[in-house]
Amino acid sequence: GAAGGGAAMCTSGTLSVLRSDSYVDLSQYRDQHFRGTRYDQERLLRKSCTLYVGNLSFYTTEEQIHELFGKSGDIKKVIMGLDKVKKTACGFCFVEYYARGDAENAMRYINGTRLDDRIIRTDWDAGFKEGRQYGRGRSGGQVRDEYRQDYDAGRGGYGKTVQCQ
Amino acid sequence: AGQPHKRRRTSEPSEIEERLESLICRVGEKSNSSLESNLEGLAGVLEADLPNYKSKILRILCTVARLLPEKLTVYTTLVGLLNARNYNFGGEFVEAMIRQLKECLKVNMYNEAVHLVRFLSDLVNCHVIAAPSMVAMFENFVSVTQEEDVPQVRCDWYMFAFLSSLPWVGKELYEKKDAEMDRLLSQTESYLKRRQKIHVPMLQVWTADKPHPQEEYLDCLWSQIQKLKKDRWQERHILRPYLAFDSILCEALQHNLPPFTPPPHTEDSVYPMPRVIFRMFDYTDDPEGPVMPGSHSVERFVIEENLHCIIKSHWKERKTCAAQLLSYPGNNKIPLNYHIVEVIFAELFQLPSPPHIEVMYTTLLIELCKLQPGSLPQVLAQATEMLYMRLDTMNTTCVDRFINWFSHHLSNFQFRWSWEDWSDCLTQDLEKPKPKFVREVLEKCMRLSYHQRIIDIVPASFSVLSPANPVCIYKYGDESNRSLPGYTVALCLTIAIKNKASNDEIFSILKDVPNPNKDDDNDEGFSFNPLKIEVFVQTLLHLAAKSFSHSFSALAKFHEVFKTLAESDEGKLHVLRVVYEVWKNHPQMIAVLVDKMIRTQIVDCAAVANWIFSSELAHDFTRFYIWEILHSTIRKMNKHVLKIQKELEETKARLARQHKRRDSDDDDDDDDRSSDREDGPLEEQIERLQEKVESAQSEQKNLFLVIFQRFIMLLTEHLVRCETSGIDVFTPWYKSCIERLQQIFLQHHQIIQQYMVTLENLLFTAELDHHILAVFQQFCALQA
Numbered sequence: 001g002a003a004g005g006g007a008a009m010c011t012s013g014t015l016s017v018l019r020s021d022s023y024v025d026l027s028q029y030r031d032q033h034f035r036g037t038r039y040d041q042e043r044l045l046r047k048s049c050t051l052y053v054g055n056l057s058f059y060t061t062e063e064q065i066h067e068l069f070g071k072s073g074d075i076k077k078v079i080m081g082l083d084k085v086k087k088t089a090c091g092f093c094f095v096e097y098y099a100r101g102d103a104e105n106a107m108r109y110i111n112g113t114r115l116d117d118r119i120i121r122t123d124w125d126a127g128f129k130e131g132r133q134y135g136r137g138r139s140g141g142q143v144r145d146e147y148r149q150d151y152d153a154g155r156g157g158y159g160k161t162v163q164c165q
Numbered sequence: 166a167g168q169p170h171k172r173r174r175t176s177e178p179s180e181i182e183e184r185l186e187s188l189i190c191r192v193g194e195k196s197n198s199s200l201e202s203n204l205e206g207l208a209g210v211l212e213a214d215l216p217n218y219k220s221k222i223l224r225i226l227c228t229v230a231r232l233l234p235e236k237l238t239v240y241t242t243l244v245g246l247l248n249a250r251n252y253n254f255g256g257e258f259v260e261a262m263i264r265q266l267k268e269c270l271k272v273n274m275y276n277e278a279v280h281l282v283r284f285l286s287d288l289v290n291c292h293v294i295a296a297p298s299m300v301a302m303f304e305n306f307v308s309v310t311q312e313e314d315v316p317q318v319r320c321d322w323y324m325f326a327f328l329s330s331l332p333w334v335g336k337e338l339y340e341k342k343d344a345e346m347d348r349l350l351s352q353t354e355s356y357l358k359r360r361q362k363i364h365v366p367m368l369q370v371w372t373a374d375k376p377h378p379q380e381e382y383l384d385c386l387w388s389q390i391q392k393l394k395k396d397r398w399q400e401r402h403i404l405r406p407y408l409a410f411d412s413i414l415c416e417a418l419q420h421n422l423p424p425f426t427p428p429p430h431t432e433d434s435v436y437p438m439p440r441v442i443f444r445m446f447d448y449t450d451d452p453e454g455p456v457m458p459g460s461h462s463v464e465r466f467v468i469e470e471n472l473h474c475i476i477k478s479h480w481k482e483r484k485t486c487a488a489q490l491l492s493y494p495g496n497n498k499i500p501l502n503y504h505i506v507e508v509i510f511a512e513l514f515q516l517p518s519p520p521h522i523e524v525m526y527t528t529l530l531i532e533l534c535k536l537q538p539g540s541l542p543q544v545l546a547q548a549t550e551m552l553y554m555r556l557d558t559m560n561t562t563c564v565d566r567f568i569n570w571f572s573h574h575l576s577n578f579q580f581r582w583s584w585e586d587w588s589d590c591l592t593q594d595l596e597k598p599k600p601k602f603v604r605e606v607l608e609k610c611m612r613l614s615y616h617q618r619i620i621d622i623v624p625a626s627f628s629v630l631s632p633a634n635p636v637c638i639y640k641y642g643d644e645s646n647r648s649l650p651g652y653t654v655a656l657c658l659t660i661a662i663k664n665k666a667s668n669d670e671i672f673s674i675l676k677d678v679p680n681p682n683k684d685d686d687n688d689e690g691f692s693f694n695p696l697k698i699e700v701f702v703q704t705l706l707h708l709a710a711k712s713f714s715h716s717f718s719a720l721a722k723f724h725e726v727f728k729t730l731a732e733s734d735e736g737k738l739h740v741l742r743v744v745y746e747v748w749k750n751h752p753q754m755i756a757v758l759v760d761k762m763i764r765t766q767i768v769d770c771a772a773v774a775n776w777i778f779s780s781e782l783a784h785d786f787t788r789f790y791i792w793e794i795l796h797s798t799i800r801k802m803n804k805h806v807l808k809i810q811k812e813l814e815e816t817k818a819r820l821a822r823q824h825k826r827r828d829s830d831d832d833d834d835d836d837d838r839s840s841d842r843e844d845g846p847l848e849e850q851i852e853r854l855q856e857k858v859e860s861a862q863s864e865q866k867n868l869f870l871v872i873f874q875r876f877i878m879l880l881t882e883h884l885v886r887c888e889t890s891g892i893d894v895f896t897p898w899y900k901s902c903i904e905r906l907q908q909i910f911l912q913h914h915q916i917i918q919q920y921m922v923t924l925e926n927l928l929f930t931a932e933l934d935h936h937i938l939a940v941f942q943q944f945c946a947l948q949a
Contacts, residue, residue, distance in 0.1 A: 015225075015228055016186060071523070072522065108483065108525070109527070109528040115613070
């Protein structure tokens, strides 16, 4: 240790137990369609003001999303996720804030709560690019709706594979 | 088992520091061993580490003293044990704490400074600091109240730091120095008697004193300390681990605090604002459970302080925060759920602003309900009912927050609520607080769901309070309206826009619209033409009514037309009027459109302010959405100014760096001219930015002046009318309006402080009605 008791009594120092911000940390998910290195992607995620929002009902409107996510700050844009074929809502969206801090608060306090009676999930997004508003499932919706076995009235009933049986 | 095991290196210094920090932070958490044995163990480990890691240990302990006040007595005990083993370390720790305290005071970290003072005072109980020297420090604190020409909030802080330490150390100090303590307490009493409390009404959540008086924070604390003294300083709530170590600690040598001179008041000193203590529960509210400590008991003070500290420590981690709140010790002796709910609402309703973002409290309460599903939801329901019952005297700003919280909370629980219990509001005038509250809640609930859902969740009798179906009103929609001026142009526009017309095509269609204000026609033909605006805006918004995105696209596509039509101030005002006419059933849409129009500079902030106070909006003047729009507008203005100021600072910094580089590289002056050329662009930029800043600041000041002016006009009108017709001034409208004026002051107090001279000389002069002037005076008292 340093000689003497001259350690700076820094009033801005903190403790790691108080620095914990797990709701804001990056999840394990990485968009496989991202163009660029993993490093680039994570750099963008760490300063992003855009959130991906999942597990929405197909009937949840832009207005409802705006009302809920507006509680953590001013929203720059909401982009509804669409079925690639039908061009109708398919249960996800992007919410972009003007300020990173507002997006962080959404991750802390809106992620994991209910919208339209459903627990919604938010995650960092590297930034909207044209084309990303479409589902990537074979039938046009989201991948998760292709294969799921359960019945979900808010997401078109049974999964596509089940429906085709 | 086949993996080669990486040989553990001898730890890096930073790893040791992390380990030490972790050990220290974790002591006091749930453990298989007793707290005493954990403390003893940790003291042994740290003592052994002192030769090599003393400064790190000092830093960590000082930091926990400052940032983990909810574990105060755990750490004072630890320091006590260390001091008993190593007297020099104890002395160095005390010195480090004093240095840290001085630093905090210098940089206006007053809340953390209180924790340091409390820590020092509890060190008296641990035989680290000699009681007489602590009393001497407190004597210096209290003597601040004798200083002349200093803000009252400065004296308040030193008084608070003294009084709020007494629950921990009052007994010990009184036993050792009763005469001095009596003198201090008597000086305290006379200070509290003479200090002014003009600010109190502005900070109270309820204007009524029943059932619980909303006391000024120093008054409440004083009552609590007086009661503590009367009880001979017996305090039974605080956990004091040092008691178990008394035999060791009383052998330790104590240190004397160095004489502490409070740093003088400077221009840059910013002291905490006064507070009002929020109380909503007492022992009658939970007759089955443990008795809630009375409002003037020191236990109540300590519990509330600790719960607030826990929220402050863990606000980012809602699950941890909920768990920590629920594991607050003393669970079976106090009605913890009630304390937690009260403390959370105290923060949510705090004036001027909650310590944390509002949505945090909603989610925290939901987490608490998840952890205590059998008990907490009932307490919350009881609290909601009580808040509803007292709406008549609740501050309008707090009602806003109640509306936001309750509607958002309900949306997480399928909007289940016993609405019939609130049928009493149906017989009241719709402007009265209770029916107004229910209306606003239902409107917010609708925004989070949809219209039919709201109709379904309330009893049929509540239909009078249900929100309107948020549909667009298009005046040119019906064939029956074909006699309206502009009808044919509207049809034309509709077809053109559907056929993807350009801005130019729109302009040429609009040329045919006659101007009802014929005298205002000038040569350019682009003068204020309300009919043009009406036809264009009505038609466009109607075509884009499907969603927010559609409307935003429309605003973007025809931005040029909007800018031209809304060029004049009257044009801007009229655009806003038409937006309202089209979307008056959908306040949320109005809000997002106004936001977009400000951001794309179709209208400016002053236009929005004037529109809100216009007679066309008088009917909606007390509705929540109007004030959300106004405050959002002010916030945009404030952020805009900050942004340009920041740009200016950054550019200045770049120039300074450039000069520095030039000065260090330059041995001779031959390159002067070329350096000037390099500076040129930056210096020009700075000049331009300087102008931009001044212009933005001027616009910001103007916005506030407009708002205040309009408030004064509106309120004066009402007061005069009441006076001449002999009716009571205090109508629901008046209460709402005057509290909205207060809200402007409170929510933007930092900016408004800059305008005090102008406000005093220009607007809030002595000739003003005393009702209105009182609001200004209360505001001035906040930092006086």
